[in-house]
């Protein structure tokens with residue numbers, strides 16, 4: 001096992017991808033192109049019905065699991081929530097080692113979207129993981145012992161996290177951070193894989209114009225921001241919290257950049273401006289971190305439209321010409337084909353209904369619908385801030401020519417917060433007590449648009465859907481496609497499904513106990529092909545919502561033709577009856593509503609209306625719990641599981657108001 005990970009480096013990743021059958025899965029998206037296309041075909045459309053469980057492995061976590069397991073020579077490296085790494089022998093399903101970076105659980109609120117981790121990188125005997133609290137850690141792949149650790153947080157302050165998987169390009173570990181809901185400035189950093197020494201850092205947005213800009217790209221970007229908005233005080237955003245890809249021939253690495261901080265464009269940049277490099281694909285030189293080109297998908301972002309979604313480097317024929325392109329389906333609902341040699345726009349077409357733009361002109365500028373920026377009243381933003389496609393990885397199959405992505409709408413309306421000031425914790429401002437700085441109100445009115453989830457098989461050449469499958473809920477898992485003419489995807493309603501990649505015909509499915517958000521992997525061990533998926537319901541939508549009646553711990557499931565292992569028992573998820581009998585003053589419900597919005601709602605959901613995700617819905621708690629709410633809110637026992645401490649933020653009177661809102665809401669919706 002020690003030798004397995006030792007061989008992994010750039011040559012190994014490229015050689016694996018070039019083989020007739022890709023035996024291993026050595027990097028997040030399988031290869032540098034992030035294709036998630038495995039050339040294995042032992043499991044195929046003909047025999048996939050015979051897939052059975054080979055083994056399952058308990059990740060001992062209760063929050064979201066977003067990791068793609070890496071597998072080299074039968075050894076799997078996967079992460080659970082709170083950035084805990086597990087090494088598993090796939091021949092037996094047994095643990096080799098695990099590593100817990102001991103993230104301070106009471107700091108879970110310092111990231112917007114669940115305490116998740118999307119996986120590790122491997123390089124020459126080391127495993128790299130980004131810990132949620134911003135540390136980049138190198139482990140010995142054979143033992144799980146720490147080799148080095150670096151704090152990636154600029155100036156060691158700001159609400160920065162890491163949720164994404166590192167990549168290793170040319171001996172350097174590449175990592176970005178999350179935090180653009182909190183008021184931070186995004187950047188990407190490269191560290192020497194051997195020593196951890198910082199090699200370069202590229203900022204996504206400009207800093208204070210009174211200070212020298214770090215490089216030419218920042219000086220140019222600053223011209224697209226209006227300094228009267230003092231954009232640097234709220235960071236500007238642009239956090240590169242998820243996707244990277246690398247083209248060794250072009251010697252370019254690609255960065256998907258995030259949303260503006262705060263969300264409201266007018267607050268960042270009152271006189272307008274594109275606000276480079278928000279919502280963009282940016283090409284950097286991987287040796288130096290120097291900017292090479294960019295293409296901005298959402299100029300002047302105003303809707304949390306990140307472009308951090310998975311980017312796939314593909315070679316396609318367009319108008320009879322072979323083209324090196326980059327395929328991208330960011331949150332904003334359009335599918336982009338970009339020339340990856342120079343960043344030139346080729347085409348874009350919406351893959352879901354959108355209400356912010358009618359399309360893109362030939363220069364690659366969106367043709368906006370004016371109403372989308374007139375946020376003086378609540379209006380549904382379609383797609384909403386959860387995106388038409390979020391981080392759930394897309395795959396591309398060169399045999400079918402199709403990209404497979406989980407598309408969705410999660411209804412949310414937005415309205416400008418005209419009086420917003422940086423770091424102002426005021427009732428009614430979304431998560432303001434936890435450091436959010438969106439400068440927008442969310443769902444001041446109930447949204448009118450409809451939720452949906454759909455697996456979309458997209459033809460990037462024709463720019464149209466080839467086939468699709470509707471689901472009962474948004475927030476379905478990432479995809480894997482194979483030379484066996486298959487697409488695998490886990491679903492929010494707790495299944496792993498295999499489809500015919502050409503036609504979309506469903507060929508096989510199995511229950512997974514709880515909703516799946518991560519993408520599956522496949523690999524070969526001792527001549528046999530396996531399919532694995534790491535399951536654990538969560539991520540931002542999974543905190544407060546669910547589409548299953550079952551729940552279970554984070555689990556890796558591994559399937560093979562003829563597998564006969566027994567599924568673990570799934571626990572029934574109980575939505576207890578609505579809380580009843582807590583004494584409250586009805587006059588306090590209004591104040592409680594506002595406090596609930598600024599302190600509680602993004603994690604716990606609306607009491608009795610939302611169903612509870614991996615965090616309990618307070619409308620279904622026992623009355624004793626709500627009666628003693630102060631004991632849970634102020635340095636409560638749930639701090640060990642990620643609950644923030646509200647000491648100093650909520651007074652005794654505030655807590656009485658929140659109780660009134662919880663019981664009042666339960667009473668209001670209780671069927672008569």
Ligand SMILES: O=C(O)c1cc(C(=O)O)c2c(n1)C(=O)C(=O)c1cc(C(=O)O)[nH]c1-2
Pocket residue numbers: 066111112113114116161162163164177178179180181239241258259304306385386387390391538539540541
């Ligand atoms: O702006 C950011 O820095 C940032 C970070 C993250 C993250 O690190 O997980 C998410 C988002 N934004 C975001 O907008 C979003 O929808 C989202 C979903 C998830 C998730 O893991 O489910 N993370 C994030």
Ligand SMILES: [Ca+2]
Pocket residue numbers: 180181258259304306
């Ligand atoms: Ca964001």
